[in-house]
Amino acid sequence: MPTMDERTPEPATGPAARPLLNRGLAGFGTTIFAEMSALAAETGAINLGQGFPDTDGPESVREAAVRAIRDGRGNQYPPGPGVPELRQAVADHQLRRYGLAFDPDTEVLVTTGATEAIAAALLALVEPGDEVIALEPYYDSYAACIAMAGGRRVPVTLRPRDGTYHLDLDELRAAVTDRTRLLLLNTPHNPTGTVLDHAELAAIAELAVDRDLLVVTDEVYEHLVFDGEHHPIAGFPGMRERTVTISSSGKTFSLTGWKVGWITAAAPLVTAVRTTKQFLTYVSGGPFQYAIAEALRLPDSYYDELRDSLRARRDLLTAGLAEAGFGVHRPAGTYFVTADIRPLGETDGFAFCRELPARRGVVAIPNAVFYDDPARGAPFVRFAFCKRPEVLHEALTRLRASR
Numbered sequence: 001m002p003t004m005d006e007r008t009p010e011p012a013t014g015p016a017a018r019p020l021l022n023r024g025l026a027g028f029g030t031t032i033f034a035e036m037s038a039l040a041a042e043t044g045a046i047n048l049g050q051g052f053p054d055t056d057g058p059e060s061v062r063e064a065a066v067r068a069i070r071d072g073r074g075n076q077y078p079p080g081p082g083v084p085e086l087r088q089a090v091a092d093h094q095l096r097r098y099g100l101a102f103d104p105d106t107e108v109l110v111t112t113g114a115t116e117a118i119a120a121a122l123l124a125l126v127e128p129g130d131e132v133i134a135l136e137p138y139y140d141s142y143a144a145c146i147a148m149a150g151g152r153r154v155p156v157t158l159r160p161r162d163g164t165y166h167l168d169l170d171e172l173r174a175a176v177t178d179r180t181r182l183l184l185l186n187t188p189h190n191p192t193g194t195v196l197d198h199a200e201l202a203a204i205a206e207l208a209v210d211r212d213l214l215v216v217t218d219e220v221y222e223h224l225v226f227d228g229e230h231h232p233i234a235g236f237p238g239m240r241e242r243t244v245t246i247s248s249s250g251k252t253f254s255l256t257g258w259k260v261g262w263i264t265a266a267a268p269l270v271t272a273v274r275t276t277k278q279f280l281t282y283v284s285g286g287p288f289q290y291a292i293a294e295a296l297r298l299p300d301s302y303y304d305e306l307r308d309s310l311r312a313r314r315d316l317l318t319a320g321l322a323e324a325g326f327g328v329h330r331p332a333g334t335y336f337v338t339a340d341i342r343p344l345g346e347t348d349g350f351a352f353c354r355e356l357p358a359r360r361g362v363v364a365i366p367n368a369v370f371y372d373d374p375a376r377g378a379p380f381v382r383f384a385f386c387k388r389p390e391v392l393h394e395a396l397t398r399l400r401a402s403r
Contacts (some may be wrong), residue, residue: 024147031140032369036353045357046395048383049365051190051335054391057254058295058302065258065291074286080278082110082262086289089296090262098232100240106267109274112284113259114220114248119145120277121216121244121263122184126151130181135167137370137377139190139218146184154180155372158192163330165192165338169203176207182214183207185233188221191370191382192338193331195228205236214269215243220261223252223303226311227332234264241266244273249292251335252306254386258288310335310385313392317385320396335386338367342379349381360398 019026033050040047056062068074074083081087087104094100102108111117118141126132128150134142136155146153156172158165183204187196196204208215215233222230234243248261263273314330317337322328327340346352349366357363367377385392 022148024150025144028144028147032365033140036357036363036365039354039357040363043357043361045361045363046387046391046398047363048385048387048392048395049353049363051251051384051386052256053254053386054388055254058298061253061255061291061295061298064294065287068287068290073290074288076286078110078283078286078289080283081105081274082108083286083289083293085293086110086260086262086296089293090264093296094232094245094264098235100232100235100264102264103267107264107270109263109265109270109277110289111246111248111261111263111277112281113250114218114246114261115141116259116277116280117246117248117261117263117273118142118184118216118218119148120273120280121246122146122149122151122182124272124276125214125216125244125269126181129179131177131179132182132184133172133175133180134184135186135189136372137191137367138184138186140369142184142186143372151181152179153372157371157376158189158194160329160338160340163328164332165189165194165329167194167196167200169200172204173207176211176213180211180213182216185215185217187217187219187233188225188230188331188333190221190334191336191365191367192329193334193336195225195230195332197228198231201231201233202236205233205239208242209238213242215239216246217243218246220246220248220251221334222247224307224310224335225333226307226314230333241269244269249295252303253292253295255288255292258285258292260285260288260292313385313387313389316389316392317383317396320392321383321399324396324399329380335384337383337385338380339364339383340379341381347379349378353381360401362395362398 036049087108090108091102091104122145126149130151131154132146132151133154136157234245244265250256318328327343329338353364353366364381367380368374371377
């Protein structure tokens with residue numbers, strides 16, 4: 001007779017009998033941004049990994065939030081679609097900047113940042129088994145949100161050539177099948193800094209119309225274009241009724257912690273996304289919404305100064321990284337520079353980024369996290385230049401010391 005210790009254990013039952021995390025999210029652990037930011041705090045390194053500014057946005061906008069709180073505006077639940085003042089300001093912005101007319105009551109929805117807008121749009125518009133084409137490398141929330149919606153992610157990879165990244169339109173066309181439901185675009189593109197030009201967007205629009213596809217387009221860096229021009233795809237023929245355009249205040253006004261974003265789209269699309277969004281956060285950021293309504297009415301000179309300031313910092317960082325021995329891909333927009341570590345004798349971006357804070361006191365992000373096949377991004381790392389010039393100078397001094 002076996003002893004108690006020798007008996008075969010009974011099969012596990014209850015919650016422990018299977019993985020607790022939804023299998024669609026298997027592999028989505030703590031984000032690389034949290035890991036690298038923790039390393040920055042632990043080592044005292046300069047954090048050029050996560051894309052947040054190290055200065056706050058305009059004082060007038062910050063004071064508008066304080067004023068809203070003191071006046072009791074937004075301290076309780078704001079309206080589900082967003083406060084009317086912000087929805088009107090978003091509609092006015094789209095008309096003034098791009099000639100796109102949206103009804104603030106039925107075609108604008110305020111969200112908890114762009115991340116919630118992406119999640120709500122995909123959860124609303126994608127059925128289990130639908131294919132979603134995304135431009136790779138892509139921001140990590142795209143993959144997670146497609147998985148939560150039960151969709152199948154189909155990457156179309158932007159490839160480096162002549163110091164920039166390029167979209168192969170033939171590859172995009174070939175990726176579309178009878179199961180394709182939606183194109184998930186991002187321009188200006190994080191992490192590569194690519195800005196899709198008018199001809200590329202016209203070809204994408206023609207494809208979407210011909211194959212009857214929906215388009216969700218993440219345009220949060222719309223005001224951070226240094227070379228070329230931003231063209232919303234919603235403005236192309238046949239696209240208004242099939243496009244959900246996403247933007248936010250965080251990058252444009254250097255107020256990332258406020259998490260105020262929005263979508264603009266035809267009324268049926270907004271209704272679909274709002275149906276999902278109401279069961280995510282319901283509402284958020286009431287006083288901040290009033291402040292961002294004022295921010296969107298800042299004069300064009302504000303946007304010009306922001307762009308010019310960040311262009312100068314881009315040029316500072318790209319030149320300094322090249323001097324430090326990196327291969328540099330010059331971004332046309334966004335906050336980010338992609339650097340090739342192979343000229344430094346390195347090939348593993350994960351190992352490089354995990355060692356860099358202790359070795360040289362600088363944090364970067366390995367681009368491999370933005371690819372389905374990490375090997376495609378293995379020798380590339382991403383640096384953010386949305387920092388004060390003196391911080392970038394110090395980071396470059398440390399990096400040059402590694403040569």
